[in-house]
Structure formats: C-alpha cells, structure tokens
Amino acid sequence: MYNVLLVDDEDLDLEALRRFIPWDQLNMRVVSALNSAVSAAKYIDQAELDVLVTDIRMPQMSGLELAKLAQERNKSIRIVFISGYEDFTYAKQALSLNACSYILKPVNDDEVYEALTKVKEMLDHEQSRKQTERAYMEIVQARSTDRKPPLSDVKQTLADYDKKQNKKNPKLAQEIIAYIHAHIHEVITLRNAANAFSYTPNYLGLMFREETGVAFTDYVIQARLLKAQELLTDTNLKIYEIADKVGYRNLNYFSKQFKDSFGISPLEFRRQS
Structure with a gap:
C-alpha cells in the first residue's frame, strides 16, 4: 500500500x-x-x-x-x-x-x-514501470553478450526493418524508432531518448538492442544515412544541405560515415542513382 x-x-x-x-x-x-x-x-x-x-x-x-x-x-x-x-x-x-x-x-x-x-x-x-525495467534488465543481462554487430550487419538489418518491425517489435521499440526518425535532423543521444520515454539510458539501450538486434547508436547512424540516400536520389539538394538535414554538421564526417557504410561517397552514390 x-x-x-x-x-x-x-x-x-x-x-x-x-x-x-x-x-x-x-x-x-x-x-x-x-x-x-x-x-x-x-x-x-x-x-x-x-x-x-x-x-x-x-x-x-x-x-x-x-x-x-x-x-x-x-x-x-x-x-x-x-x-x-x-x-x-x-x-x-x-x-x-x-x-x-x-x-x-x-x-x-x-x-x-x-x-x-x-x-x-x-x-x-x-x-x-520500475518493476518492468528491473525484470527486463535481469533478463537482458542474463542473455546479453559483449559482441557488437559489424556495420555491414547493421545495414542489412535496417534494410529489412520496415517489413519486420510490426511483427517483431513491441510498442516501445516502435515508438523509439519513430522518435529517431522524427528528430533525424537533430542531435540524438541515448540519454535524450531515455529522458523522452522516462527510462534510464542503460535500460533503454539494452531493450532497444534486444528487440531490434541493433545498438541504439548504430541505428541512429544508419537511419541518418538511409535518409541521406533518399535525399540524394529524390532531391536536388546540395550534399552539404543533405548532411545538415540528416543531423550532420561536419560534411567530411558525413562523407566518411557514408562511405564506410555503403562503400561509395555521397557524390558517387548520386551519380549512380
């Protein structure tokens, strides 16, 4: 009582x-x-x-x-x-x-x-909420490993994600994903997301990875880059404008992450699309 x-x-x-x-x-x-x-x-x-x-x-x-x-x-x-x-x-x-x-x-x-x-x-x-968080943390800690999926695996997971999320992910994971896409042009941190959903960063990060198979930070990076691909294909925006629209303030860093993920630069991708 x-x-x-x-x-x-x-x-x-x-x-x-x-x-x-x-x-x-x-x-x-x-x-x-x-x-x-x-x-x-x-x-x-x-x-x-x-x-x-x-x-x-x-x-x-x-x-x-x-x-x-x-x-x-x-x-x-x-x-x-x-x-x-x-x-x-x-x-x-x-x-x-x-x-x-x-x-x-x-x-x-x-x-x-x-x-x-x-x-x-x-x-x-x-x-x-506290009981759920404690129980979930116990389950995740018992099952978790220290292995971080390579970026290529993350890319493949995300490529299929729209088809699978309604079948596999609980409501909270879907809400976090919606939050990421709604704030794709802003600074997105695990702490900010945790505050938005009233959870601890540690719990939210573990829950997100457990449900999606992707670490929160890796998902944010790939969500930004997939959105950049879309803008490179469907708009005439300059590359630095696209970088800004998907949350990158440093063009060189954006170009490096894009090439690390997809094997080609943003300019090369635009020419091929």
Whole structure:
C-alpha cells in the first residue's frame, strides 16, 4: 500500500480527511496525521512516504515549505495541497512544485477522492514501470553478450526493418524508432531518448538492442544515412544541405560515415542513382 502523510493545523479538517476518505479503496494508508508542519518535517526525515496531503497556510512553516522539504527527501513523492485561500500566488507556487492537485476548503470528499485516484494512477504507473525495467534488465543481462554487430550487419538489418518491425517489435521499440526518425535532423543521444520515454539510458539501450538486434547508436547512424540516400536520389539538394538535414554538421564526417557504410561517397552514390 502507498503511505500517506496528512498535515493540517485545523484538527477537525485533519480528522475528516483521515476518517472519511476510503483509503483502502485507493490502496493507501494514512501512516500519520499531524497538525504541525514543523512536526511533519521531522516525521518526513525518518519515514518512507508516497503521498503528502497538506494544508498551505500554517504557523511556523507553510505547506509549501514542507512540500519542498519532502521533495528534497524524495523526488517521487506526490503532493496534494489543500487551502482555504483562493490565492493565485499560492496556486502558482503549488504548480512550481509539480503538485498533483490544489483543493480549496471547505473540502469536498468527492473532490479529494478524485484527486487521490489520479495520484494512485500515477503511482501505479511508476511502480509498474520500475518493476518492468528491473525484470527486463535481469533478463537482458542474463542473455546479453559483449559482441557488437559489424556495420555491414547493421545495414542489412535496417534494410529489412520496415517489413519486420510490426511483427517483431513491441510498442516501445516502435515508438523509439519513430522518435529517431522524427528528430533525424537533430542531435540524438541515448540519454535524450531515455529522458523522452522516462527510462534510464542503460535500460533503454539494452531493450532497444534486444528487440531490434541493433545498438541504439548504430541505428541512429544508419537511419541518418538511409535518409541521406533518399535525399540524394529524390532531391536536388546540395550534399552539404543533405548532411545538415540528416543531423550532420561536419560534411567530411558525413562523407566518411557514408562511405564506410555503403562503400561509395555521397557524390558517387548520386551519380549512380
């Protein structure tokens, strides 16, 4: 179950939150309900929490300050703010802390339940993602080798790829491939792609190679060069313009990689096509 901390300096509001929300249905449990942000800050230092539900205006320390401390302790904690003040400044600060919800008093139980349902969905998704990542890493590490396929093998794999991807690749691998082609004119790194899909670079790289048989970096290179072939054949763009359109800022480097892959220079390829 997900651990929830409730904080409100109004005892009646605090008790209502604790008693009238069906926490079990949300797979959540209230591990503590405190009427002081200062006490809550001390509690956060020693507790493992998933959700913080806090009032904003409290003596000595505000709920905003408390939330910031909680995030420093645990970046993945989900925060729901409750406030008796419809103040744009508070709402703006809450947004800056990536709050999941901002609920105005008097609190409506249905509104709180709806907000917490969304929090639960976010936590479930994150938990599932982490479990999948761990399991996949274990499988891949058990099966992986250090052998890197030669570039000629990569080229052959890519030549047949469009015919095979719908049959062999899971949705995530297809989405990564779509991402590469959509950003073919930009700098593409494994880290950037991993950030875009909310995975670690190590996991994303291993998963991509396991599903496609091609290392991520090798796929990016060949995707760029195959796009260059297409532009050399179908357009009158100058070679340096084509290099730029497929993500190369250095013409000599582009020409070298093209020849290494296909055995001829871009100019020779254009003359033959």
